[in-house]
Amino acid sequence: MNPLLTLNDVGMRYPLSSSPDGWYRVFDGVDFTLYPGERVGIVGRNGVGKSTLLRLMARIFAPSHGSVVWAPNTSVSLLSLGLGFRLDLTGRENALLSCLLQGHSKKAAKDCLPGIEAFCELGPFFDQPVKTYSSGMRARLGFGTALLNRSAVILIDEILGVGDAAFRAKAREALKQQLARERSVVIVSHADFQIKSLCDSAVWLDAGGIKLAGDPEAVLDAYNAAEEP
Amino acid sequence: MTLLDTLARFELKADARRYYLGYLWWVLEPMLYVAVFYLVFDKLLDNRQPDFLVFLAVGKLTFIWFSKSVNQAGMSLVQNRGLIAQIDLPKHLFPMAILHEGLYRQLAVFLFLVGFLALAGFTPTALWWWLVPLAMIQYVLIIGCSLLAALLVCVRRDFQLFIQLGTVFLLFMSGVFWDVSSISDPDLAYWLQVLNPLVVLLDSYRQILLWSQVPNVSALLWVCVESAVLLATALYLYRRLHYWLASRAITQ
Numbered sequence: 001m002n003p004l005l006t007l008n009d010v011g012m013r014y015p016l017s018s019s020p021d022g023w024y025r026v027f028d029g030v031d032f033t034l035y036p037g038e039r040v041g042i043v044g045r046n047g048v049g050k051s052t053l054l055r056l057m058a059r060i061f062a063p064s065h066g067s068v069v070w071a072p073n074t075s076v077s078l079l080s081l082g083l084g085f086r087l088d089l090t091g092r093e094n095a096l097l098s099c100l101l102q103g104h105s106k107k108a109a110k111d112c113l114p115g116i117e118a119f120c121e122l123g124p125f126f127d128q129p130v131k132t133y134s135s136g137m138r139a140r141l142g143f144g145t146a147l148l149n150r151s152a153v154i155l156i157d158e159i160l161g162v163g164d165a166a167f168r169a170k171a172r173e174a175l176k177q178q179l180a181r182e183r184s185v186v187i188v189s190h191a192d193f194q195i196k197s198l199c200d201s202a203v204w205l206d207a208g209g210i211k212l213a214g215d216p217e218a219v220l221d222a223y224n225a226a227e228e229p
Numbered sequence: 230m231t232l233l234d235t236l237a238r239f240e241l242k243a244d245a246r247r248y249y250l251g252y253l254w255w256v257l258e259p260m261l262y263v264a265v266f267y268l269v270f271d272k273l274l275d276n277r278q279p280d281f282l283v284f285l286a287v288g289k290l291t292f293i294w295f296s297k298s299v300n301q302a303g304m305s306l307v308q309n310r311g312l313i314a315q316i317d318l319p320k321h322l323f324p325m326a327i328l329h330e331g332l333y334r335q336l337a338v339f340l341f342l343v344g345f346l347a348l349a350g351f352t353p354t355a356l357w358w359w360l361v362p363l364a365m366i367q368y369v370l371i372i373g374c375s376l377l378a379a380l381l382v383c384v385r386r387d388f389q390l391f392i393q394l395g396t397v398f399l400l401f402m403s404g405v406f407w408d409v410s411s412i413s414d415p416d417l418a419y420w421l422q423v424l425n426p427l428v429v430l431l432d433s434y435r436q437i438l439l440w441s442q443v444p445n446v447s448a449l450l451w452v453c454v455e456s457a458v459l460l461a462t463a464l465y466l467y468r469r470l471h472y473w474l475a476s477r478a479i480t481q
Binding site for chain 1: 246
């Protein structure tokens with residue numbers, strides 16, 4: 001099976017005036033492959049570059065060195081909390097816009113809407129401006145939009161922990177079903193049980209690069225052992 | 230194109246929702262400008278120049294299309310950092326959506342202007358069809374300047390203040406309040422027209438709408454060249470700096 005995504009010796013750095021050489025190195029030498037239908041969890045402390053890694057995968061940033069290669073015609077959507085919504089537009093309008101931005105035609109975007117509406121369970125709020133939403137409701141909309149927009153790969157940046165317990169369970173269940181539909185998922189999460197219950201493999205990102213990759217249980221055990229004071 | 234149009238129309242909708250008077254502002258705003266001019270220049274300063282009110286209205290209502298567009302589009306990359314952080318899109322889409330929205334508004338302003346002029350006794354002639362190419366040239370100029378403005382604001386937020394001040398400076402330098410043909414120094418008038426395309430555009434609008442004259446075609450061609458160069462430069466930079474702009478918009 002050919003990989004959907006290959007990261008080869010990827011490094012990322014930002015200009016930082018307070019560092020001696022003027023650069024802040026987020027990580028270096030990251031190798032990573034994602035196959036169709038695979039679900040990978042990424043763990044690591046705050047600030048080690050988990051979100052940056054997802055953005056590299058989503059082709060939003062170009063790596064400072066190394067290469068990020070996608071299989072041709074793979075659609076990717078990156079999901080992070082509270083971003084990208086226009087607050088004066090309704091949930092429905094934002095969902096439509098989001099589908100259009102992912103490259104769907106207007107008709108295809110409209111076809112996605114009933115599914116998104118049903119999944120988000122926002123009731124009459126779906127037709128209210130997003131500025132009236134609670135943070136949990138925004139997360140539902142974001143999650144529903146990303147999940148149902150039919151992109152082949154979903155990259156999730158720490159949003160599974162939001163919403164109430166019932167919605168979290170539903171979101172997990174919905175993600176599990178994605179496997180049957182051959183969609184790949186990369187999840188950044190601080191909640192061990194999410195990684196354990198959802199992912200087939202895990203990656204521990206530490207300062208400078210990947211510290212450990214493999215079975216979720218093993219990676220999480222090693223990570224937690226290192227993090228305990 | 231669908232995406233751009235949807236973005237623009239959603240933004241118009243959102244804007245109408247933000248304000249109590251909603252879509253009414255489209256006509257209310259130009260009306261208020263004309264009312265203010267009438268109050269200040271006709272009543273307060275007792276201006277005796279004939280038709281000064283229509284002279285100002287034509288200048289201001291076409292100039293403001295430029296100034297508003299550049300200022301609003303200038304903020305678009307920074308304001309859309311949420312979307313930029315989530316989806317890999319051509320970055321010029323964000324300023325373009327604002328400009329597209331402004332184009333819809335300006336159509337209403339042009340309609341208002343035509344109506345206002347007709348009421349003021351200026352009967353439309355075949356020359357008024359010049360409005361179409363003039364507006365098209367102005368739009369290309371607006372796109373070029375706005376794309377560059379958005380890029381500069383993305384580089385450093387400080388440029389936002391420069392751009393605001395710059396458009397105020399242009400308000401006085403583009404012939405909103407004066408007529409370029411009344412400048413006594415021919416060299417100065419020449420260089421104003423060469424260096425500031427808005428001088429030529431505003432003068433051309435007045436020539437066709439108020440003075441029933443064919444505008445200076447060679448001067449307009451020069452404006453076309455200037456606008457095209459600005460636009461090409463901007464598009465080149467957007468392509469070249471695609472990823473850099475994303476990280477700049479997100480991390481700045």
